[in-house]
Amino acid sequence: MASATLAAAPARLPRAVPRWVWALPPVAVLGLVFLYPLALVVQQSVRPDTGGTSLKPYADVFASEAFREALVTTVWLALGSTVGCLVLGFALALVIAFVPFPGARAVSRFIDVFLSFPSFLITLALLFVYGAKGMANGIWTDATGAAEGPFQFLTTPWGVLLAEITYFTPFVLRPLLAAFSQLDTAQLEVASSLGAKPARIVRRVILPEALPALAAGGSLVLVMCLNEFGIVLFTGAKGVTTLPTLVYGKAILESDYPAACVVAVVNIAISVGLYGLYRVVSRRAGA
Amino acid sequence: MLVHSRGGRWAAWALFAVLFLPLFALPLLVILAASFSAHWSGAFPSGLTTGHYAAATRGESLQALTTSLVTAVTASLLALAAGTWAALAAASLKQGPRWSRFAGRVLDTLFVLPVAVPSVVVGLAVLVAFSEPPMLLNGTRWIVVLAHAVLVTAFAHQSVSAALARLDPAYEQAAASLGARPSYVLWKVKLPLLLPSLSAAAGLCFALSMGELSATMMLYPPDWTPLPVRIYAATDRGSTFTGAAVAVVLMAATLLVLLAVSRVRTRASYR
Numbered sequence: 001m002a003s004a005t006l007a008a009a010p011a012r013l014p015r016a017v018p019r020w021v022w023a024l025p026p027v028a029v030l031g032l033v034f035l036y037p038l039a040l041v042v043q044q045s046v047r048p049d050t051g052g053t054s055l056k057p058y059a060d061v062f063a064s065e066a067f068r069e070a071l072v073t074t075v076w077l078a079l080g081s082t083v084g085c086l087v088l089g090f091a092l093a094l095v096i097a098f099v100p101f102p103g104a105r106a107v108s109r110f111i112d113v114f115l116s117f118p119s120f121l122i123t124l125a126l127l128f129v130y131g132a133k134g135m136a137n138g139i140w141t142d143a144t145g146a147a148e149g150p151f152q153f154l155t156t157p158w159g160v161l162l163a164e165i166t167y168f169t170p171f172v173l174r175p176l177l178a179a180f181s182q183l184d185t186a187q188l189e190v191a192s193s194l195g196a197k198p199a200r201i202v203r204r205v206i207l208p209e210a211l212p213a214l215a216a217g218g219s220l221v222l223v224m225c226l227n228e229f230g231i232v233l234f235t236g237a238k239g240v241t242t243l244p245t246l247v248y249g250k251a252i253l254e255s256d257y258p259a260a261c262v263v264a265v266v267n268i269a270i271s272v273g274l275y276g277l278y279r280v281v282s283r284r285a286g287a
Numbered sequence: 288m289l290v291h292s293r294g295g296r297w298a299a300w301a302l303f304a305v306l307f308l309p310l311f312a313l314p315l316l317v318i319l320a321a322s323f324s325a326h327w328s329g330a331f332p333s334g335l336t337t338g339h340y341a342a343a344t345r346g347e348s349l350q351a352l353t354t355s356l357v358t359a360v361t362a363s364l365l366a367l368a369a370g371t372w373a374a375l376a377a378a379s380l381k382q383g384p385r386w387s388r389f390a391g392r393v394l395d396t397l398f399v400l401p402v403a404v405p406s407v408v409v410g411l412a413v414l415v416a417f418s419e420p421p422m423l424l425n426g427t428r429w430i431v432v433l434a435h436a437v438l439v440t441a442f443a444h445q446s447v448s449a450a451l452a453r454l455d456p457a458y459e460q461a462a463a464s465l466g467a468r469p470s471y472v473l474w475k476v477k478l479p480l481l482l483p484s485l486s487a488a489a490g491l492c493f494a495l496s497m498g499e500l501s502a503t504m505m506l507y508p509p510d511w512t513p514l515p516v517r518i519y520a521a522t523d524r525g526s527t528f529t530g531a532a533v534a535v536v537l538m539a540a541t542l543l544v545l546l547a548v549s550r551v552r553t554r555a556s557y558r
Contacts, residue, residue, distance in 0.1 A: 033413070116494040129314070248501075
């Protein structure tokens with residue numbers, strides 16, 4: 001009876017359209033608003049203002065000091081922030097997961113809330129804390145009577161680094177806490193009853209378990225740091241230029257679209273390549 | 288328990304407090320404090336005032352708030368529609384023969400691509416593509432909404448397709464075996480089951496769009512200034528206290544909407 005119904009159902013209701021047709025509308029929309037614009041950026045990057053098609057914009061941009069400086073700054077800021085986030089995130093996650101304290105759950109909640117705020121708020125806050133007239137310098141000048149405080153790093157790359165580590169550490173913390181919650185604490189008890197010191201337990205038991213989550217979180221943070229714009233813009237440092245701010249500067253401030261498109265293509269290549277790596281790593285890690 | 292001695296535990300907690308409080312709690316507290324204070328030229332802010340909020344909730348700032356809300360809601364709805372449709376189409380393709388499974392994976396990859404492309408570049412691309420006829424959107428509010436929708440679609444798609452992968456196929460098979468049409472199965476079985484993750488995706492998209500600055504800076508027309516641009520403009524010309532008040536308004540609006548969305552989600556998952 002049941003099989004008769006099953007067999008009859010498709011006959012009575014023939015599939016009007018094959019299922020690939022349903023995939024066409026979203027692809028068409030995405031193509032129009034995202035893929036076609038990206039293709040235009042690549043096309044414009046080989047069209048210098050002088051007309052014709054050539055690689056001259058690439059040669060010009062690669063030869064410019066500003067671009068090379070921005071590339072180096074972007075890469076070292078991203079690598080530095082990623083390392084900082086990994087170390088800090090690992091340390092904080094260890095305490096939250098394995099040395100629990102009252103309020104640890106509130107901390108995890110707070111981290112979720114933190115993640116839903118935009119990044120530039122951190123730089124805005126740092127202006128009040130470490131800015132020229134901020135809290136830290138205020139305490140210093142009140143205490144010593146000096147005219148200027150010692151904290152003048154905010155408009156240098158170090159200010160960007162501090163803001164990026166602050167903002168992106170939760171992105172490492174979350175996968176780590178998820179991984180730690182699945183770790184069998186009996187392993188830790190056994191290791192410790194056999195006489196292993198906490199440092200050894202962390203190195204030999206916890207760290208191997210955390211590696212996939214660290215890899216996945218770290219590569220995500222690396223991509224996001226490479227593409228960070230708000231933090232660098234809010235820092236307001238003329239000396240700190242990264243690839244995204246260079247794209248903005250060339251396009252909006254200088255109206256030099258071919259050069260902006262060249263920088264954009266370089267930025268896409270680095271970022272998409274790394275994101276592909278992240279997908280591979282996180283799929284392996286099962287995250 | 289990793290550390291057994293009482294002293295060691297206190298040491299770990301002290302280290303945690305020393306790292307966590309100044310780095311994560313202090314920034315938000317500082318913004319809140321600054322938004323209520325008239326001066327800040329010493330260790331602590333002075334002169335309690337609500338004047339910045341008066342400035343932050345009228346005129347251009349109020350307009351920026353409605354701009355941000357309208358943009359975020361519209362972009363989230365567009366992104367949810369496109370992302371859900373794509374996730375459903377990809378999931379259905381993955382049940383077919385080999386070429387069709389491959390096509391499903393390609394569709395998934397295409398829809399996560401916007402996450403990997405820097406948002407400044409998405410802004411530039413949209414600017415380049417929609418600045419000339421026949422698709423002249425530059426200078427209108429639609430270009431901002433469109434860019435936001437593109438940027439958040441990937442997140443909507445990711446969370447819906449993750450939920451689809453966890454969905455028990457028994458429900459739709461049972462419905463189909465009872466003779467329900469595919470459209471009926473979609474409306475009455477699949478989408479209700481997906482409602483919790485759809486609302487979670489909506490919250491995520493909304494929060495991301497509310498805080499979007501990079502693509503917006505490339506695109507916004509003078510009469511459509513969202514809150515983040517407004518905060519930047521205030522900070523850039525030196526009125527950081529007004530910037531802080533507008534930032535608190537932004538955070539409060541985001542949190543309120545997220546709270547409402549999570550209540551919808553709880554109700555949906557208990558149904």
